[in-house]
Amino acid sequence: xxxxxxxxxxxxxxxxxxxxxxxxxxxxxxxxxxxxxxxxxxxxxxxxxxxxxxxxxxxxxxxxxxxxxxxxxxxxxxxxxxxxxxxxxxxxxxxxxxxxxxxxxxxxxxxxxxxxxxxxxxxxxxxxxxxxxxxxxxxxxxxxxxxxxxxxxxxxxxxxxxxxxxxxxxxxxxxxxxxxxxxxxxxxxxxxxxxxxxxxxxxxxxxxxxxxxxxxxxxxxxxxxxxxxxxxxxxxxxxxxxxxxxxxxxxxxxxxxxxxxxxxxxxx
Amino acid sequence: xxxxxxxxxxxxxxxxxxxxxxxxxxxxxxxxxxxxxxxxxxxxxxxxxxxxxxxxxxxxxxxxxxxxxxxxxxxxxxxxxxxxxxxxxxxxxxxxxxxxxxxxxxxxxxxxxxxxxxxxxxxxxxxxxxxxxxxxxxxxxxxxxxxxxxxxxxxxxxxxxxxxxxxxxxxxxxxxxxxxxxxxxxxxxxxxxxxxxxxxxxxxxxxxxxxxxxxxxxxxxxxxxxxxxxxxxxxxxxxxxxxxxxxxxxxxxxxxxx
Numbered sequence: 312x313x314x315x316x317x318x319x320x321x322x323x324x325x326x327x328x329x330x331x332x333x334x335x336x337x338x339x340x341x342x343x344x345x346x347x348x349x350x351x352x353x354x355x356x357x358x359x360x361x362x363x364x365x366x367x368x369x370x371x372x373x374x375x376x377x378x379x380x381x382x383x384x385x386x387x388x389x390x391x392x393x394x395x396x397x398x399x400x401x402x403x404x405x406x407x408x409x410x411x412x413x414x415x416x417x418x419x420x421x422x423x424x425x426x427x428x429x430x431x432x433x434x435x436x437x438x439x440x441x442x443x444x445x446x447x448x449x450x451x452x453x454x455x456x457x458x459x460x461x462x463x464x465x466x467x468x469x470x471x472x473x474x475x476x477x478x479x480x481x482x483x484x485x486x487x488x489x490x491x492x493x494x495x496x497x498x499x500x501x502x503x504x505x506x507x508x509x510x511x512x513x514x515x516x517x518x519x520x521x522x523x524x525x526x527x528x529x530x531x532x533x534x535x536x537x538x539x540x541x542x543x544x545x546x547x548x549x550x551x552x553x554x555x556x557x558x559x560x561x562x563x564x565x566x567x568x569x570x571x572x573x574x575x576x577x578x579x
Numbered sequence: 580x581x582x583x584x585x586x587x588x589x590x591x592x593x594x595x596x597x598x599x600x601x602x603x604x605x606x607x608x609x610x611x612x613x614x615x616x617x618x619x620x621x622x623x624x625x626x627x628x629x630x631x632x633x634x635x636x637x638x639x640x641x642x643x644x645x646x647x648x649x650x651x652x653x654x655x656x657x658x659x660x661x662x663x664x665x666x667x668x669x670x671x672x673x674x675x676x677x678x679x680x681x682x683x684x685x686x687x688x689x690x691x692x693x694x695x696x697x698x699x700x701x702x703x704x705x706x707x708x709x710x711x712x713x714x715x716x717x718x719x720x721x722x723x724x725x726x727x728x729x730x731x732x733x734x735x736x737x738x739x740x741x742x743x744x745x746x747x748x749x750x751x752x753x754x755x756x757x758x759x760x761x762x763x764x765x766x767x768x769x770x771x772x773x774x775x776x777x778x779x780x781x782x783x784x785x786x787x788x789x790x791x792x793x794x795x796x797x798x799x800x801x802x803x804x805x806x807x808x809x810x811x812x813x814x815x816x817x818x819x820x821x822x823x824x825x826x827x828x829x830x831x832x833x834x835x836x837x
Contacts (some may be wrong), residue, residue, distance in 0.1 A: 343670055386783055395595075460687040467679045470669055477658045478735070479684040521670060525715040530670045 312550055321437055325556060328439040331447040332503040334511070335454045337535025339496040340513035341520070341527065342458075346469050351388055351490075353510040354403040356497045358384035358410030360506060363431050364417030373431070374446070374498060377506075380410060381494040389490045393483050417517065434505030434557025436546065443502060450499045457492050458531070461485060466527050470575035503542065504557040515564040516541065522575045541567060583607045583643075584769045585631055590640030592626055595683050600626045601637070606788065609738075613770045613783060618790040624773040625661065627790060628652055628741050631660055631771070644739065654683070657737030657768075659728045661744045667717040669687070673727045674712040680734025701729040706760070722753050733764075740764065742772040758783045 316322050341350050359377040364375025384406040418428060430438070432559035458465065464485055467475040472482045500509045520533035545560030552559070587609035592601040600623040608614050616624050629635040630642055633649030644652035657680070680702075681695040691699075706726040711719060716727055725745060732740060739827040745761075746754055761770060762783030772784070 345666070461685065463678075463682060463691065464685050466671065466675065467682055470666065470671055470676070471660065471679070473632075473634055473660060474658055474679060474731070475682070476634060477653050477656060478679065478682040479653055480682060481685060485685065510666070520617070522600075525670050526672055527670050528674070 312547065316548070320434055320441075321439075324441060324444060324549075325436045325546055326441045326543060327444050328447060328503055329546055329560070330539050331444065331451055332500050333516075333538035333542050334451045334535050335496045335499055336512045336533045337516050337520075337533075337538040339493060340456050340538070341517045341531045341534050343493060343513050344388040344464060344517040344521070345527065345530075348493070349510055349514045350400075350403050351385075351494060352493055352497060352513050354407040354410075355381045355385045355494055356501065356506040356509040357408075358406045359498060359501065360415075361410040361413035363428055364414035364421075367428055368417045368421035373428075374443075377431070377501060378494070378498045379500050383493060384410060385490040386487060389487050392569055393486065408434055430505070431501055432499070432505050432507050433555065434508065436503050436556035436560075437549075439502055441497070443558045447499050447502070450493060450495050454496060457488070461488075462528070465489065470526075483573055504560055508557055511561045511564060512538065515561075515568050519568055519571050522571055547552070582610055584610055584612070584645060585645040585771065586641070587627075587630070588641040590627075590630060590637045590642060592623070592635065592637045601630070601790075604640070604790070608769060608771060610829050611765065611767075611769055613765045613785040614772070614788060615784040615786070616771065616773045616788045616790050617775065620775050620793040622775075624775070624790055625743055628658075628771070628773050631741060632656060641658055654735070655738040657732030657735045657740045659725075659732045659740070659745055662721060662725060662728070662747055663751040665716070665724070668790075669714050669717060672712065673703070673708065673716050673719065674699060675733045676716050676727050677712075677734050680731040696717060698736075699730070699734050702733045704729075705733070706730050720750075722750055722757075725757075729760075737768060739769045739771070742770070744774055744776075745772060746774060746776055 316326070333350040343349055359381040360380070362376035362378065363373050364376070365380070366373045369446075369560030376502045388399065388406055391402040414428075462557075464475070464480055467478070467480060468482045468485055476482050479498060497506075497509050500512050504512050516534040517537040519537050520530045524530050524533050541564045542560050545563045546556055547557040548554070548563060587604055587606040590601055590604045590606075591599070604623075604627065606627075616627060618624055626635060630637050631644060631649060632652060633642075633644075638804065642649055645655055645670045674696075677699040678691050678695060681691060681698060700712065703712060703726075706724045706729060708723060708730065711727070713721055718723060719727065720817070729742075732742075742761075744756065761772070764770065765783065765785075770808055
């Protein structure tokens with residue numbers, strides 16, 4: 312494998328994408344997980360398929376379409392859950408399904424079955440172009456700036472939003488900004504594991520990290536490292552088995568989570 | 580301008596379903612008062628606190644805290660929410676929870692200062708929980724957690740402390756020391772405490788208010804029993820002349836009490 316890695320750009324890109332994705336997945340996934348927002352993340356990921364369909368139909372860059380729809384769905388769910396908390400669940404389910412439906416219809420209307428769009432469903436980590444790596448690196452920088460810049464406030468609103476409001480923190484604004492970061496992260500991870508499996512990439516590493524650390528900052532760091540190890544491990548497995556990269560990353564993650572859970576339990 | 584810390588005038592609030600929670604509630608809390616608001620569950624006690632904190636806006640009526648609208652008086656308020664609202668599995672140490680009391684608005688890239696840490700630890704040692712600083716909040720006992728949240732409220736250096744059902748998670752053997760502590764704080768700070776637990780009204784409490792919605796049917800001829808029924812007010816308190824106020828539907832109560 313080492314010779315192959317030295318030889319093939321696509322393989323180098325795959326490893327780079329896996330590592331770049333792991334940073335955002337670990338950091339943002341920690342916040343998603345402590346806020347119990349994994350279904351929101353899943354919804355945003357699936358809604359982005361509508362954007363992929365639109366971009367395909369109207370011939371503009373696919374990732375731009377995905378980003379557009381993931382942002383709209385994240386903010387839409389955000390507004391609804393801030394205004395009518397009891398409707399959040401409905402909004403999550405609706406954006407999830409409508410995004411998928413819109414994507415499928417748009418693809419059909421634009422003339423058939425788009426094989427390359429299927430790669431967005433299941434990931435195409437073995438075919439990440441170089442310019443996407445640059446984009447992923449920029450997104451990582453943005454995510455890290457956001458999280459370090461607002462770290463105290465993000466912990467506070469996640470833990471106790473009412474107390475945070477009494478402390479003069481504009482909870483709604485910060486929450487919406489955070490949702491934008493979730494949307495960016497989701498689109499970035501679509502490249503790695505596909506939009507169907509993004510939810511696992513965001514939740515499994517923090518779930519493992521949580522068993523070993525009891526502080527948010529450490530949980531973020533640990534999640535990022537775990538996500539990196541799982542992604543690289545999954546890629547190596549995929550290489551030797553000849554199976555797909557994204558699914559191997561997720562299967563390995565699931566197996567490690569289960570093992571950790573059995574060994575360690577839910578305590579921390 | 581009056582010296583009252585809290586002033587509510589004819590405050591009415593309904594849930595989004597239209598179900599009323601507070602109806603025409605008027606209340607004044609004086610400087611250094613220790614007010615216990617008692618009444619049954621669903622009587623609007625938590626809503627009342629949240630209106631004072633500015634977390635909820637009343638449908639009608641006027642609210643002033645330190646003579647200003649609640650949102651502008653937040654710096655002077657320390658809030659201890661109900662324990663049941665906390666996420667047990669949240670990855671946060673007791674010290675970091677207390678440090679939240681040092682936040683003042685969003686300040687990007689600002690960490691907690693050494694002074695913030697000292698203040699947080701000082702409040703924790705005041706409450707006898709400094710040795711729990713490194714412990715995860717979710718692993719603490721109910722009483723310990725309660726002290727963490729009181730330390731957090733005190734870390735804001737409040738002039739008004741608002742507590743929602745503080746005794747709920749304190750085990751009975753520790754309640755006396757808990758109220759003693761509040762009594763000591765009351766030397767400097769005005770305290771409003773909301774509770775459904777009549778036993779919580781200890782000798783440290785200076786005034787009692789009974790709160791319940793749905794008084795309308797008890798308009799006339801208020802005797803102790805009907806008040807007890809309507810407000811959840813304990814008859815013993817009424818009978819023994821504890822300084823006493825009834826909230827809500829004031830016009831129906833004229834001559835009733837206070």
